[in-house]
Amino acid sequence: MRKNYYQKLAFMGGLLILLLTFQKYTSREKEDFPEIRFITESTVPLDLDDFNPNDLDEKQWQHLGFSEKQTATILNYKKIVGGTFTSKEQFRKCYAVSPEKFAELKAFLMLPETGREAHSEKFKSYEKKEITVSKRFNPDRFSAGEWISMGFSEKQAEAILKYRNYLGGSFVSKEKFRECFIISSENYSKLEPYLVLPEKTPDGFKHSGQHYSTASKIQYRSFDPNALDMSGWRALGFSEKQAQTIVNYRDRNLKGSFTSLEDIQKCFVISPEKFAELRPYIKLSPDINKKQESRQETDFSKTDLNTITFKQLLEFGLDERSAGSMLGFRKKLGGFVNKQQILDTYNIDKEMVQKLISTCLLNTSNVPKYSLTDAPEEWLKDHPYFKYSAEKIIFYRTSYHDDKKILKLLKLKPEYEERMKLYLK
Incomplete structure (x- = not known):
């Protein structure tokens, strides 16, 4: 019995030694197990510059550390909110952008903090257009080009002419002129002292093509329209x-x-x-x-497209809208650099303008050009090709003095960059 007892005891001791040895061996393997690392959205540190999220394409979003699915989600979200991000607050709401990622990018986003700020900035930019008038004028005689030169946009000038036509070709009075919805109260107060119009609308006025109804029928006789006053x-x-x-x-x-x-x-x-x-x-x-x-007519083969007048354009055959649009766009640019720009003008008779540019000369020697580093801020903000990037240019040129470097940082589409270069030294 004693011998059997010792055998069992020895067996239990051996089994205990085996268990301890196994435990020690397995604990070593755990100690040698590599350190666990969790993959975050961006494991590579980003060298960021200020950027506008509305300018980024798919590859640029991925360069910022987003996956293909996240990039697709961001681009779809941008379409849903109207095609552009208007504030940092709106961008943050995109669920593909984690709070950590937003905190990383926030300081570099070239957007207002909230939607209210974006709305106020947009409103302020609209209000920047100043209406200037220096002498008395009759609005019944103004063409689209003259309204544009006063400070109204092309669409506003067109709307004013349509309203005048609706009244029968004349504003009739200051009261009727004030009713034109495109003319704000502020602009009307500027124009009112210079208007050559009666204060009140005459009794019996009707806007149906003729101003006043006539009780008796007119007795017509043969007449020469060129002899009538x-x-x-x-x-x-x-x-x-x-x-x-x-x-x-x-x-x-x-x-x-x-x-x-x-x-x-x-x-x-x-x-x-x-x-x-x-x-x-x-x-x-x-x-x-x-x-x-x-009659003495203009020799259009010797006429410069950068100095051609409104009357000469009408003489060539353009309508008032086309002539006004062309001259308005030329004024904003400071002059045309190539003839294709004229064809790209909105609201023109392209067939007639094609004949014009194939006939006339284009002298670009007086068109103002600057480098990005010395261009006046006002010029950058007003020029159609630079105004959407003006703030970035002004910011970048405080650190860089090379146009090529600034253009690279702007990350523009090739066609937009080529348009800018037309007006760069």
């Missing part, structure tokens, strides 16, 4: 303002004479119904074409 047109049923517009159209735009029935029909204050009434009685002088040929 204002009183002659008023005798045909037109108001004083309409008569003045017709005379101005004939004397200024057509250089003194209607050469065809089509010329008369094109005058916007003469409605189709009124023209139909007048047509049987219109008698154009038979020698009018000879007078037209004997």
